[in-house]
Amino acid sequence: MVMLAWPELVMAAGCFFFLVYLRCWKYNTLPIKWPVVGMLPSMLLNIHRVHDWTTQLASRNRLHFPFQGPWFGCIDFLGTADPANVKYMFSTNFSNFPKGPEFKEIFDVLGDGIFNSDMDEWRTQRRIGNALINLTLDDFIGQCVFEKRQQLRRSEKVKEGDDKGMDLLTSYLSMEEEEMNKSDKFLRDTVVNYMFAGRDTVSSPLTWFFWLLSKNPSAETKLIEELKAISPKKNQTTQQDRPVVFDIKQLNGLVYLHGALCECLRLFPPVPFEHKAPIEQDILPSGHTMPPKSRILISLYAMGRMEEIWGKDCLQFKPERWISRDGRIKYEPPYKFMTFNAGPRICLGKEVAFTQMKMAVATLIYNYCFEPVEGHPVVPKNSAILHMEHGLLVRIKRRLI
Numbered sequence: 001m002v003m004l005a006w007p008e009l010v011m012a013a014g015c016f017f018f019l020v021y022l023r024c025w026k027y028n029t030l031p032i033k034w035p036v037v038g039m040l041p042s043m044l045l046n047i048h049r050v051h052d053w054t055t056q057l058a059s060r061n062r063l064h065f066p067f068q069g070p071w072f073g074c075i076d077f078l079g080t081a082d083p084a085n086v087k088y089m090f091s092t093n094f095s096n097f098p099k100g101p102e103f104k105e106i107f108d109v110l111g112d113g114i115f116n117s118d119m120d121e122w123r124t125q126r127r128i129g130n131a132l133i134n135l136t137l138d139d140f141i142g143q144c145v146f147e148k149r150q151q152l153r154r155s156e157k158v159k160e161g162d163d164k165g166m167d168l169l170t171s172y173l174s175m176e177e178e179e180m181n182k183s184d185k186f187l188r189d190t191v192v193n194y195m196f197a198g199r200d201t202v203s204s205p206l207t208w209f210f211w212l213l214s215k216n217p218s219a220e221t222k223l224i225e226e227l228k229a230i231s232p233k234k235n236q237t238t239q240q241d242r243p244v245v246f247d248i249k250q251l252n253g254l255v256y257l258h259g260a261l262c263e264c265l266r267l268f269p270p271v272p273f274e275h276k277a278p279i280e281q282d283i284l285p286s287g288h289t290m291p292p293k294s295r296i297l298i299s300l301y302a303m304g305r306m307e308e309i310w311g312k313d314c315l316q317f318k319p320e321r322w323i324s325r326d327g328r329i330k331y332e333p334p335y336k337f338m339t340f341n342a343g344p345r346i347c348l349g350k351e352v353a354f355t356q357m358k359m360a361v362a363t364l365i366y367n368y369c370f371e372p373v374e375g376h377p378v379v380p381k382n383s384a385i386l387h388m389e390h391g392l393l394v395r396i397k398r399r400l401i
């Protein structure tokens with residue numbers, strides 16, 4: 001019998017892995033699946049560019065990529081960027097696809113707030129959140145006045161600073177929902193959830209927006225022209241040096257501004273991933289059979305960059321994409337434009353977010369020029385919110401119009 005020495009064995013193993021690698025590299029569009037460790041090496045090699053890596057996998061594999069981790073790790077998942085799957089999981093068969101307990105473990109800082117809840121607990125929080133966010137400004141002020149009258153009638157002492165209007169926390173406290181457990185923990189979780197929902201989700205796309213405009217000067221010119229048409233006239237004697245501020249009602253009528261923001265949110269969705277875990281075995285429209293509690297990762301970032309979904313120019317910043325032939329804003333279904341989520345769990349603050357972004361963008365762009373500092377790296381961060389890894393370094397000058 002021929003005995004192999006260690007060096008020969010190591011060489012043989014090396015050749016084997018090299019041949020496997022070559023074969024997979026040539027014929028396979030999925031990461032190489034190694035014995036024991038599965039596809040983990042590929043993930044580790046690409047972890048610094050995880051969003052672009054998932055986009056690459058989705059685009060090479062017709063919108064889906066099953067990932068198999070090490071046999072001891074339990075991190076297998078199906079990655080998808082398929083609108084048909086999204087529609088099925090987020091709407092058609094919504095009740096079979098909660099976020100799952102793992103989501104809560106990852107985002108434990110959000111406690112039992114709306115983001116981390118599923119089923120009945122979520123339904124109650126959604127109903128209350130919906131009622132509160134959808135209050136129009138008039139209703140809101142009306143309610144403040146009403147409550148203030150009640151307080152005064154009851155001769156309650158009004159503390160200084162209390163009369164500045166109602167906030168979400170006050171609204172929660174004053175709601176008479178029997179089933180709502182208004183413990184300090186519940187209120188803390190609610191505040192953290194709304195801060196998480198409404199703060200960085202709005203600031204991160206603004207950073208990307210200014211960078212995108214700097215790379216697309218013709219879009220910037222069109223935006224300024226659109227704003228010029230509604231710009232309030234300055235009073236010659238007193239207001240020459242003051243920045244121009246726009247009226248939100250007029251901003252809401254601007255088609256190019258809306259298209260430019262949607263385009264930015266398509267390419268850089270502030271929430272880049274969603275997570276689902278079926279309760280019962282189910283078959284997705286893509287044909288994948290998902291056992292109970294298996295993981296499905298939906299890459300919103302990849303969805304915004306798929307040729308199958310947005311066409312050949314999918315990687316270009318084109319606000320015109322959102323404008324119909326008759327000059328109106330073009331509607332894209334949430335299963336395709338997934339940035340604000342889809343189905344019953346669609347973002348509660350979408351309109352609030354657009355209002356804030358339009359006000360900020362219009363005021364800043366109309367009054368100032370932003371010039372990114374050359375050589376400063378611009379890459380997405382690997383975090384729950386799609387920030388820029390190193391922030392955006394710019395030179396700011398007053399714009400002369």
Ligand code: HEM
Nearest residue numbers: 126197198201202270271339340341345347348349352353
């Ligand atoms: C551009 C800005 C925003 C984007 C892109 C965005 C996107 C999203 C996404 C993707 C979700 C689903 C998250 C998940 O279930 O894992 C979500 C949910 C939510 N968003 Fe937003 N959001 C934005 C701004 C806001 C603002 C300003 C508010 C509040 C004022 C808000 C309130 C909420 C709430 C309460 C939920 C939970 C809805 C539910 O689970 O039923 N969002 N948002």
